[in-house]
Amino acid sequence: MRVPKLRLHRPHLRVSQSQSAFASGNARWTNLDLDPVPRAGRLWGPLSFISYWISDAFNAATWQFASSIIAVGLSWRESLGIVALSFFIISFVIAANGAVGSIYHIPFPVIARASWGFWGSYIAIISRVILAIFWFAIQNVNGANAVKAMIGAIWPSFLTMENTIPENQGIETNTMIAYLVFWLVQFPFLCIHPNKVRWLFVAKSIIVPAAWVAILVWAFVAEGSGALFEQRPSVSGSQYSWVWLASMTSVLGNYATLSVNQSDFSRYSRVSAKWQLLYIPLLPIIFTFISFIGIAASSAGWSRYNTASIPWDPIELISHWNSRAARFFGAFSFALASLGVNISANSISAANDLMALLPSFIDLQRGQIICGVISWALVPWKILESANNFLNFMSAYAIFLGPIAAIMLWDYWLIKSQKYDTVALYQPETNIYRFNKWLVNWRAVVSFLVGVVPSLPGLANSVNAGIDVGVGVHPYQFGWLLGFVGTSLVYVALSYAFPVPEALVDRAVLADEVYDAGEIEGVEEGGVGMGEREGRGPGLVQGHGGVGKEKGFAVY
Numbered sequence: 001m002r003v004p005k006l007r008l009h010r011p012h013l014r015v016s017q018s019q020s021a022f023a024s025g026n027a028r029w030t031n032l033d034l035d036p037v038p039r040a041g042r043l044w045g046p047l048s049f050i051s052y053w054i055s056d057a058f059n060a061a062t063w064q065f066a067s068s069i070i071a072v073g074l075s076w077r078e079s080l081g082i083v084a085l086s087f088f089i090i091s092f093v094i095a096a097n098g099a100v101g102s103i104y105h106i107p108f109p110v111i112a113r114a115s116w117g118f119w120g121s122y123i124a125i126i127s128r129v130i131l132a133i134f135w136f137a138i139q140n141v142n143g144a145n146a147v148k149a150m151i152g153a154i155w156p157s158f159l160t161m162e163n164t165i166p167e168n169q170g171i172e173t174n175t176m177i178a179y180l181v182f183w184l185v186q187f188p189f190l191c192i193h194p195n196k197v198r199w200l201f202v203a204k205s206i207i208v209p210a211a212w213v214a215i216l217v218w219a220f221v222a223e224g225s226g227a228l229f230e231q232r233p234s235v236s237g238s239q240y241s242w243v244w245l246a247s248m249t250s251v252l253g254n255y256a257t258l259s260v261n262q263s264d265f266s267r268y269s270r271v272s273a274k275w276q277l278l279y280i281p282l283l284p285i286i287f288t289f290i291s292f293i294g295i296a297a298s299s300a301g302w303s304r305y306n307t308a309s310i311p312w313d314p315i316e317l318i319s320h321w322n323s324r325a326a327r328f329f330g331a332f333s334f335a336l337a338s339l340g341v342n343i344s345a346n347s348i349s350a351a352n353d354l355m356a357l358l359p360s361f362i363d364l365q366r367g368q369i370i371c372g373v374i375s376w377a378l379v380p381w382k383i384l385e386s387a388n389n390f391l392n393f394m395s396a397y398a399i400f401l402g403p404i405a406a407i408m409l410w411d412y413w414l415i416k417s418q419k420y421d422t423v424a425l426y427q428p429e430t431n432i433y434r435f436n437k438w439l440v441n442w443r444a445v446v447s448f449l450v451g452v453v454p455s456l457p458g459l460a461n462s463v464n465a466g467i468d469v470g471v472g473v474h475p476y477q478f479g480w481l482l483g484f485v486g487t488s489l490v491y492v493a494l495s496y497a498f499p500v501p502e503a504l505v506d507r508a509v510l511a512d513e514v515y516d517a518g519e520i521e522g523v524e525e526g527g528v529g530m531g532e533r534e535g536r537g538p539g540l541v542q543g544h545g546g547v548g549k550e551k552g553f554a555v556y
Helices: 046-057 060-071 076-104 108-116 121-154 156-160 173-191 194-223 237-261 273-305 314-318 324-357 364-378 387-415 442-463 470-477 479-497 511-517
Strands: 520-523 547-550
Touching (some): 046 194, 060 121, 060 324, 076 387, 108 442, 121 173, 121 314, 237 470, 314 324
16 A cells, blocks of 8 residues: 655745736735735724724833933923824824825835835835834833843842843843843734734733823822922023924834834724824823823832932833832733834834835745844844933934825825825836836935935934034934925925826726726736726726736735
8 A cells, every 4th residue: 555645845935925916917016915905804993093002102112201301301391292292293194194004905115106116115115124123122122121020020039140241232141031031922923914913902902001000000109299290401591492302303203103104004994094083182192191101100219219310211110119019010011012012013014114125035924023033133222221322212213204204195195186006006017106217206215315314414423422513413303303394395396396297197096996806907018108097997907008908816
């Protein structure tokens, strides 16, 4: 009797990809995860988005906003005012760019092609992915510190473990162990699709707020308002103004990422784009409240434990608690907070960007895993050594994203009159978003440089204080606002002065038209031109110079 051979499925370097109706035979620009989300995959409703933002807001960085601003010379009043104003401003941009994803159900890297061109979009994508991985790494440090406190509450000698890592490395052995533990616990979540991971946000939006409100109650019971509420600004004159602007730029920088790529999540929406307007009142309220918790808790800890400096790091505050159970559960809330925000704001965003760079080899799951692996090489614990370093990093984070957000916002809502051709965003052959033979919109590139260049001297000075740039440091101190406004003016002016008629389509072409039709007429090599709608039914695209009809595309 012949025993059949057992066939083992070897892992493939290339990602699994059916023939895409949007790629039209050219897999260079998409894969299954980059294609528009079909109706069956749109599972995010109002509860999902509300819990997502509550989950995203409750993290150690938000706690540290106001307290780190106080550490550089302002009072608690100015701190809360800066946080409220910053999120009021950024909420409009998040809502506007997020609405595009909920209408067209496509991610940020694909939307960027409409304003930057196919190859030009890589400027925005690479800028975004670098910062996403950096922030992922920083949240790993926050999570590691929380895990360290949790282990220390169970095993106190862990906190006094002998350090075998050189002091100049900026991290101790027990912290590195905690970093590894947090990373390993986090790893399975990097393999979960956004439609399923939304339940993590729901759980976090219940557990973490409850824990932090309990800490707020403790703060007022322990020390009332605390000495911090009696402090006045320690800076004045022009220095006060520049510190104020620099602090606002730092707060804006933290969520400048989602002002660019909110569509990576809103693409899964099953509800109207109008729900994105919920962010405008919601975000300033939530983030200001969390910052207030950070101020109250830091103030109580400063007064109660007579610390030499304000414990703006919440884990430092928790370490003073006598109750080991309280230390464990308090630290657990911050570990969960870091885990949730790392998935919601960083790993999924980085994965979308990495997919767009190499769609044949990277899907959403692989992209998240790559993000997690690369984060080890960034030595993020050195960024968080002090309040000033934290603010400097956040400022640097913002100067690149303000211009990108501005270009995308005005391109859709003003220049293109809220009309994109979804099919053309996957097919440069249609000539709609080609711009030129290099597939780059020079208007976006020039506008981006105008928004970024003025802040570069200040960025160099923040990285190396030995580089004296004089007054050149000031543009950097309000880099997000300067970049956003400057880029907006230049991009709109260039787009009207040098219009691209092919990109101004007569009507919006949505993904559902293609999915409903189940077929698409593609442009053959015989010639390409501006795509037209010939009235043959939804989703059928005809190009001048040669038309070929291809059927049998998989609809998923």
